[in-house]
Amino acid sequence: MANTVSAKKMTRKIAKRTAINRSRRSRMRTFVRKVEEAIAAGDQAVAADALRVAEPELMKAAQNGIVHKNNASRKVSRLAARVKALAA
Template sequence: MANTPSAKKMTRKIAKRTAINRSRRSRMRTFLRKVEEAIASGNAETAREALRAAQPEIMRAAQHGIVHKNNASRKVSRLSARVKALAAPAAA
């Protein structure tokens, strides 16, 4: 247990920061899940809209250090490719 006032303050700060980070990570995962579900349903338009909503959330999470910038870019890239592939057979 923290004994000094500064250590006690740090535990309060860490708890607050952890709650914020958990909330941001959960929000990002919710948006990712919506894209995954839209892709699984096979509806290209819904998937495109879900990706359009998820992309800023994923990049915002990277900006705040929840995930690494390259990790976020990779997620967006792979989801974009899957949405594009979903729309391609419908167009062809």
């Protein structure tokens, strides 16, 4: 348990930051899930639209430190490849 004033303030800041990060991570996962559901349904047009919306969300998450930049890029790349494969 925090005893000093500064330690108590840090626990408040950490709790606030954790809540924000949890919200951002959840939002990112929701957009990725929408793309994956469209891919599973086999609807290429809907999947492409969902990917177009999900990509900036993933990059924002990377920019805010929710996921690593390479992790976000890899997710976008793999989703894009799966969407492209639906067209074939």
